[in-house]
Amino acid sequence: MGWKLTEDEIKDLKCNLSTDVYGRTTMKKLCSGLKAFTGKNINVQHLSDFVRNMGIELTDKEQKRLLKKLPVDASGKIYQNRLLDGLKSFKGGKVERSKVNTVLENMGIVLTGEELQSLTDNLPVNDNEEVDLDKLMDGVKTLTANGKVDLNKVMDGVKAVTGEKVDSRDLQNTLKDMGIELTDKEAKQLRKTLPLDAHGKVFQSRLLKDVKYNKRGKIDVNNLDPVLEAMEVKLTEKELNLLKDLLRGSKKVDLQKLMEKVEAVTGEEIDVNDMETVLGNMGIELTDKELSQLVKNLPVDNGKVYQRRLLDGIKFLKGGKIDSSKVDEVLGAMGMDLTEKELKDIMQNLPVNVKGKVDLEKLMNEVKSFSGDKVDANRLESVFENLGIKLIPNEHLNLLKTLPLDADGKVYKKRLMKGIKSLKRGSVDVNKLDTLLENMGISITEGEFMDLIERLPDDDKGKVKLDTLIEELSSVLGKQLDVSDVDSALKDMKVEVTDKEYFKLVKTLPVDAEGKVYQKRPLDGVKALQRGKVAMNNLVPFLENMGIKLSHEELEDFSQNLPVDGGGKVDLKNVTMKMKEFTGEKIDATDLKNILGDMGIEVNDKECLEQQKLLPADDDNKVFQNRLLSALKSFKGGKIDTNNLNTVLRNMGIKLKDKEFKNVIQNQPVDADGNVSLKKVMSDVKAVTGEKVNVKDLKNILEDIGIEFTPKEYLELVKNLQVDGCQVLWLPWKLCSTPPPFHPSELRESGATQI
Incomplete structure (x- = not known):
């Protein structure tokens, strides 16, 4: 192709070319990258004069910031086209309004007289008749981008x-x-x-x-x-x-x-069309697919996004690479001011590839230990005592050697906790275990905590070995995963989720001091996902991964009414909803009549036999109690004493407001014995309440039917809804085919807008 580049220039070109998984790039991208190596070479010592001669004024601070972004070679020079590219996306610098055309021509941008007039008429000008360089470039893009006009920018101009x-x-x-x-x-x-x-x-x-x-x-x-x-x-x-x-x-x-x-x-506002350039200048390289995935999950307004929100989105992105020499700059832009020791501690755990780049996901995982409060390394004995930790002297000294202390001799508490987890010797006071787990960032339910306590072999002084504690935590919560491995874990579980759902799941996972998450947490998170899929031929391994093992009869019942699409897949939300019927305690199916009687429901022998035939039992002839309660809602037989009606409904997990209960009971024909039909009661309950949905799913359901809330409105709505102890609420069935879980009056009161 006639190009003669130095070894350093070839290395620079390779670093700035985006490639596919096989290390290949397109000819278009190669030619675009080569353009940067044209024009005369400019000595950066003369940068200020060169830029001023173009008609652009930079402050000393802006000049230093620009130099940081420019790829200057070993001799302190840069190609003119590289400099011009850098200026076009630079946030800073001033241009005299009268010199706008000169500046644009010096940058190789030629406008017609009409375009130039339109541009200058709409540029915001300060008291010195100057415009910001980045505002000028935004205006040019509106006029010249591929012969098309950016609708968002046109609308901004129209608004004015x-x-x-x-x-x-x-x-x-x-x-x-x-x-x-x-x-x-x-x-x-x-x-x-x-x-x-x-x-x-x-x-x-x-x-x-x-x-x-x-x-x-x-x-x-x-x-x-x-x-x-x-x-x-x-x-x-x-x-x-x-x-x-x-x-x-x-x-x-x-x-x-x-x-x-x-x-x-x-952070500053960034045009979505400039995101690839902005990230590239920061040393972050994304594939087209990764960039598209990022944009989909960002809060974009009028075609722009705030830098901090962009970088927050980067934290949870699948994939991506970052130049190892620019890690400090990116973390600084995220608001993380790390010392040299802290940065070195992060980098020592990150493999660098031949292009000098590291995985973005792994970096974001490592930095989780460098946030929050710091503790004084001279007070570690006191910290350990409060946490119930006892270390032998050697372990204490070894730990100190590995901690990245700042100039004040302090270390991030999360980083300290990460170090403690890696210790093999030492003991923990069982009475202070909850405090230790909380400080380690380990979220645990009361039931899981009790399970953990029962597993721990404490000595006569109420102590347990530190490594034993870590081992037993994995027994209760599953093995530990890097957040970057959650995607693979979901695939192993046979779950297919959209990028948006994955993004939402990862953001809500309780990550510990090491930046890791216990396997059980993604499993819990999967239950709240709305738009995932499970292939029917993977249903059994999926359920087993979720801790549900079913007999042949139970599996047939589970699968019976699942709506399967043309690809042989079923919506995850339908599977997780059905799973609720196959969890919890089991009851003896042969004792069904007495069990129903204890609940306040009277059935005759024939009705009892019919119900037994419909219920899926395991090999021991036992059935899930939740499956029974679900079956009762569509049971055609059975009677209830009117005096026990409210109690029966509560036993079935149905809680009605006084007004709703009154509406149900006043419609019941009562027989001579004071009993009412279970079937009629269930029909009337559904008429006044509908079905149940988890409150965590409410936002997705609202979006599905075209209703949008601001965060404040949404919070107000949830406060006014009747939610049970399991965070479940009733779904009124009259509103629409995929009904939202609220009454129209509650919508009006919340101030929500339908779109």
Whole structure:
């Protein structure tokens, strides 16, 4: 192809080319990568002069930041095209409005006179008649990207020249209503930059665009909501709380300071179309599939996403590579300020490939130990005592040697806990076991904890060996997995899930101090997934992986009414719903009449025999009690004493409100003995309640039927729903074919919007 590159340039080219699993790349990507090695070589010592001659002004800080992103060779030089590519995606720098065309031409961008006029008319300008370089590049993309126009950016431009108009003489009052207070001087400066019409008016949206750009005015810290709404800043509850923490102690702040704190919480806004470039500059390499998967799971607004949210999404992404030399930079962008020792501790566990890259998933797993509180290494004896840990002197010293301490002699508590788990000797006080497990980040239920205690062989002093504890934890909770191995674990379980469902599952897994999760937790998480699939020919191994072993008769009953698609698969939610009937205690099927009698249901011999035939029994002629309760809801026989009706319903796991119970009982024809028909009762119960769904599934069900809530509205709705002790609620059947678990009145009260 006529290209002559040095060894370093070839190495650089390889590092920046994305490849498939076989290490191959496309000719298009190769040619695109080679373009960077054209143009004259520029000495970075002359960078400031070169950029200034182009018409771009950089501060010293911006110049240093730009240099960090540029691939400078050993002689301190960089190809001109590499520099221009870097400038096009650089967040920083100023350009005089009068020099916009010169700058664009110097960057190889040629616009028609009409395009240039349209661009300059819509660029936000500061008091010195300057525009931000990145805003200029955004405007150019709107006009020139592949001959097409980005709809999100067009709509932004349309917003600026539509809607309500504001009288320029009333700017201060208008902005004050939005929580922004301007001085007379600030209002005067603002009027100078606004495109006023013949009547001295300006579109409100254009006014806010200029206010947001120039960041003038004071803000009441106790009334942030209207300001953030006006600035089109949408924060999560967690982000808003972080912002308030940063502003604590101030009554009023400058709008500029507020926006700086917002950026400290969220990071800068990134155009989704620029994500690959932005991540590439950070040393993160994703395949097209991985990038697509990431975008699908990000909260994108108007084609943009905050940097912190992008990096949060990276934490749970399957796949990806990162340049080992840029790990510190990426972690810093995530808000993790690590010492050299801490970074070295992370990197020593990460295999680096021939291109100098490490697995992104494995890195994200390792860094989990470097968050939260720190403890003083000089006080470890006290820490161990509070946790009930007793180490022999040698173990204590060996542990200290492996801990990455900061300049103050402190270590992250999670990293300390990770070190403790690796110790082979030492003992634990059983009476303080719950405190130790909590500090290790190990989530455990009361039943699991009791099971663990029973397994532990404690000595006469109430102590247990540390390595024995770790071993028995695996017996109770299953073996430990790296979070990056959860995908493989799901495949081993014969579960097929969408990327979105996988993303949701991984985010909610309780990860311990080592960044690991016990096998039982993904199993529990699978039960809450809505959109997974299980192949019918894998049903038995799936159920066994979930801890359910069925007899031949039970398996036939389990499979009988499962809706199977054309590919021989069944929805995971239908399988997990059915699983509830095949868990818990078992009862003797031969004693069914007495068992029903104890529940308050009277059956004759014929009805009892019919029910026995319908129930799937195991080899010992026993049946799951939950399966019996499910069968009773469609049982055609049986009678209930009206005085015991509420008790019977509760025995069947049905809890009614007083009004619902009254509606049911008043419709029952009572016989001479004061009994009512079980079949009629069940029919009327369903009419007033519907079916049950797990409250964890509520959000997915709402989305499936086209109803969207803000987090605040959703929380308010859940608070007002009747939920039982198992976090299950009733699903009204009258609303739709796939009914949502709430009453229309509750929807109206919550303020939800249907779309």
